[in-house]
Amino acid sequence: MFGFLKKLLGLPDGITAQDAQAMVKAGNAVILDVRTPAERKAAHIPGSTHIPLDELGSKAGTLPRNKTIICQCASGMRSASAARQLAGQGYTTLNLNGGITGWQGAGLPTK
Template identity: 50%
Template structure:
């Protein structure tokens, strides 16, 4: 399974980011424009993901996204885990939204 830093993913033009966190986590802090599918729903909602482009997978700190990326790879997707999740995304100073305000 491949992994990339949040800064490297942010630098990818048009990156498709799959956020596998739970809705309550997403409501607290999120990245605009992500595809939001909780890990527990990924199997039943896999058809919502594009198969012709790399999917970068995000969670809180990287554990669930690693599981999701491995599953997606097994299903034929080009999937990349985002190291450190949204916590590292925030630490890197990248754009995100916190409970309705820009972070």
């Protein structure tokens, strides 16, 4: 039932940190950090691409269309918005469950 509600509300599908890391390592996805520059400076996922949410409209074209874009913010709210926006432009997107907090909670590396 939750899946139906997610689709009804237009919420993007989520992905765990471990599955996101596996997709990136396999070359099937990139992680897009949509947080502010100050947030990214404090900690970020190694190898992630940074485009702040407020710049996504003008810079989305720099993202690869042949890979899944895994959107990431601090907790998952802004990245859900980014995933919806990119999906509307034809990208395949997922939202990182829990954002960077979830990534760190899974014991995965940050810089």
